[in-house]
Amino acid sequence: MQWGSASEFFAMGGYGLYVWTSFLATALCMLWEVLALWRRRVAARAEQRAALLGGMDETAT
Amino acid sequence: MNWSKYSAPQAFYPLAGRLIPWFAVVAVALMGVGLYMGFFVAPTDFQQGESYRIIFVHVPAAWMSMFLYVVMAIWAGVGMGLNARLSFMMAQAIAPTGAMFTFLALLTGAMWGKPTWGAWWVWDARLTSELILLFQYAGVMLLRTSIDDMRRADRSSAVFSLVGVVNVPIIYFSVQWWNTLHQGASVSMSTGSKMAATMLMAMLIMTVAFWFYSIAVILARVRCIVVERDSLPVWDEKPAVIQEAVEAR
Numbered sequence: 001m002q003w004g005s006a007s008e009f010f011a012m013g014g015y016g017l018y019v020w021t022s023f024l025a026t027a028l029c030m031l032w033e034v035l036a037l038w039r040r041r042v043a044a045r046a047e048q049r050a051a052l053l054g055g056m057d058e059t060a061t
Numbered sequence: 062m063n064w065s066k067y068s069a070p071q072a073f074y075p076l077a078g079r080l081i082p083w084f085a086v087v088a089v090a091l092m093g094v095g096l097y098m099g100f101f102v103a104p105t106d107f108q109q110g111e112s113y114r115i116i117f118v119h120v121p122a123a124w125m126s127m128f129l130y131v132v133m134a135i136w137a138g139v140g141m142g143l144n145a146r147l148s149f150m151m152a153q154a155i156a157p158t159g160a161m162f163t164f165l166a167l168l169t170g171a172m173w174g175k176p177t178w179g180a181w182w183v184w185d186a187r188l189t190s191e192l193i194l195l196f197q198y199a200g201v202m203l204l205r206t207s208i209d210d211m212r213r214a215d216r217s218s219a220v221f222s223l224v225g226v227v228n229v230p231i232i233y234f235s236v237q238w239w240n241t242l243h244q245g246a247s248v249s250m251s252t253g254s255k256m257a258a259t260m261l262m263a264m265l266i267m268t269v270a271f272w273f274y275s276i277a278v279i280l281a282r283v284r285c286i287v288v289e290r291d292s293l294p295v296w297d298e299k300p301a302v303i304q305e306a307v308e309a310r
Contacts, residue, residue, distance in 0.1 A: 002105055009100075013111035018176050022169040026118045029161050030274065037281045044288040 070147050070287045077280040084277035091270035098263035106260075115173040116260070120247075121268040123166035125275060126194060127229050129159035133201070134226045137219035147283075149215040150290070152222065153205060154282035158275050160198035167191060178242055186235035187243035190228060197225040211290065 003009040012019045067073045099117035106113040133155040140148035170188065171181040182188065201218045208214035231238075236245045247255050248264075256264070 003101075012114065013105070015110060015112035015114075015176055018112055018172040019114050022115045022118055022172040025168055026122065026165050029165055033158065033161060033278055037278060037285065040285045041281070041288075044285050048288050 068145060068147055070150070070291065073147055074284060074287050077284055081277050081280050084273045084280070088270050088273035088277060091266055091273065095263055095266035095270050098259060098266060103260045103263050104257055109177060112173060112176045113260075115169050116247075117263055117267050119166060119169040119173060120264055121271040122162045122169060123191065124268055125271050126159060126163035126166050126191070127232055128272075129155050129162065129275060130194060130197070130222070130229055131226065133159060134222045137222045140215060141219050141223075146290075149219065150283050150286045151279070152219060153215075154279045154286055156198055156201050156205075156222075157282070158278055160195060160202070162271070162275075163191065163195040163198055167195065183242050185241040185243055186239040187232065187241050190232040190235050193228055194225075194232060197222070197228060200225075 010016055010020070067076055095117065099114060103114070105111060133152050136148045136152040136155065139145060140152060167188070170191075174183070175181050201222050204221055205214045205218045208217055235241060236243055248261065
């Protein structure tokens with residue numbers, strides 16, 4: 001391992017801004033995608049459930 | 062085992078649901094290993110210092126951006142040829158993830174370009190063709206949302222993505238065909254690798270991790286699309302809700 005201390009690790013030999021921006025942006029994009037998909041699934045299923053219950057009501061009357 | 066039965070959305074839907082957690086777990090585990098190797102095992106580059114570590118997200122993202130485009134076009138082509146609904150849904154599900162990796166390849170490339178070339182962006186063949194790939198993904202998605210009729214939207218975006226495949230080899234070979242500022246391939250099928258073994262290993266592990274991540278999110282998106290497209294996919298509903306619906310009659 002080439003890091004003497006934590007601050008040395010975060011400095012990345014003076015390239016910290018570039019290295020950490022790259023990794024942080026990638027992580028945020030992935031987390032955002034997973035969250036957006038989770039919300040999309042909740043919305044889709046709520047609509048499906050409403051259609052299922054609503055559609056049955058119509059046939060009942 | 063008869064795999065063709067999974068070409069029906071009703072059969073594919075629960076299968077995808079069972080597979081997603083496995084792909085997600087492998088993706089997270091491999092990312093952990095890859096990041097550890099990339100930051101703590103791989104040595105400092107003798108030319109570029111620590112800035113080269115951007116490679117561990119940049120190259121996997123760039124590879125995924127091209128790979129996913131080809132896979133999207135293949136599903137689009139299969140959909141056209143066999144008139145298979147699920148194939149079109151797969152193509153539709155791949156586009157956003159492909160676009161995201163294209164964006165990340167460009168962004169992390171800018172983060173690498175600034176300290177090594179002194180510029181966030183240059184109009185060289187590699188960068189320009191990758192930017193065009195981002196526009197292609199955007200075009201496929203916009204075309205789909207702009208057409209109301211689902212079958213026409215499927216076919217139009219399929220034709221658009223199939224035509225656009227020509228750009229993928231252009232991106233890949235751009236560093237050979239033109240004199241680019243972008244460095245040439247560090248890993249080649251013919252000459253092998255020019256990198257230290259631990260650097261290469263970390264990069265390949267991250268690539269496989271991104272691959273598994275992509276499969277997990279794309280399967281999750283296909284499931285959403287199946288629910289959205291089918292008005293009453295009862296097979297996904299909990300028995301209690303179906304019972305409630307029946308009792309309401």
